[in-house]
Amino acid sequence: xxxxxxxxxxxxxxxxxxxxxxxxxxxxxxxxxxxxxxxxxxxxxxxxxxxxxxxxxxxxxxxxxxxxxxxxxxxxxxxxxxxxxxxxxxxxxxxxxxxxxxxxxxxxxxxxxxxxxxxxxxxxxxxxxxxx
Amino acid sequence: xxxxxxxxxxxxxxxxxxxxxxxxxxxxxxxxxxxxxxxxxxxxxxxxxxxxxxxxxxxxxxxxxxxxxxxxxxxxx
Numbered sequence: 001x002x003x004x005x006x007x008x009x010x011x012x013x014x015x016x017x018x019x020x021x022x023x024x025x026x027x028x029x030x031x032x033x034x035x036x037x038x039x040x041x042x043x044x045x046x047x048x049x050x051x052x053x054x055x056x057x058x059x060x061x062x063x064x065x066x067x068x069x070x071x072x073x074x075x076x077x078x079x080x081x082x083x084x085x086x087x088x089x090x091x092x093x094x095x096x097x098x099x100x101x102x103x104x105x106x107x108x109x110x111x112x113x114x115x116x117x118x119x120x121x122x123x124x125x126x127x128x129x130x131x132x
Numbered sequence: 133x134x135x136x137x138x139x140x141x142x143x144x145x146x147x148x149x150x151x152x153x154x155x156x157x158x159x160x161x162x163x164x165x166x167x168x169x170x171x172x173x174x175x176x177x178x179x180x181x182x183x184x185x186x187x188x189x190x191x192x193x194x195x196x197x198x199x200x201x202x203x204x205x206x207x208x209x
Contacts, residue, residue: 093194
């Protein structure tokens with residue numbers, strides 16, 4: 001598969017995932033919990049595969065972030081067991097994909113340098129070198 | 133047991149060679165396999181550690197699984 005084709009497939013999946021998220025939100029409460037949290041600007045995506053608080057956030061936001069991260073951890077643990085890799089490796093690999101397809105314009109992300117940055121419009125979010 | 137491990141290594145090697153398109157990745161496999169396994173239940177508080185030690189080959193190998201995971205769980209991701 002060429003790099004260009006891969007990119008197109010990735011973009012297609014990203015659009016599908018976004019559309020799916022929006023649909024789920026209409027269908028049920030909290031169906032788009034992560035997207036909503038990112039949209040508040042108080043929460044961002046981290047290179048370790050978990051949501052993080054950009055600054056000080058109210059307790060209800062913190063509770064929602066914790067709830068999402070617990071679910072993520074469970075998914076990562078499950079997949080790590082299936083594939084015989086470390087949980088952290090599944091989590092970091094997921095972050096590579098999240099950075100490419102789920103962090104929207106104006107939303108926050110955090111690379112391994114620990115600094116929170118805001119995505120500038122439609123500029124692609126920079127990713128750690130191991131993302132490929 | 134040894135035969136099973138060798139078979140698995142052969143399969144993994146083929147996968148990496150096909151996807152990566154070069155032979156160097158295969159040389160890194162023993163290292164990758166040595167660092168595998170160690171799964172624990174999510175029973176303790178989540179600690180955020182941004183110093184991630186991971187090889188690109190592992191990211192490539194997990195890519196499709198990860199895409200499926202995100203797609204199937206839009207609320208969590």
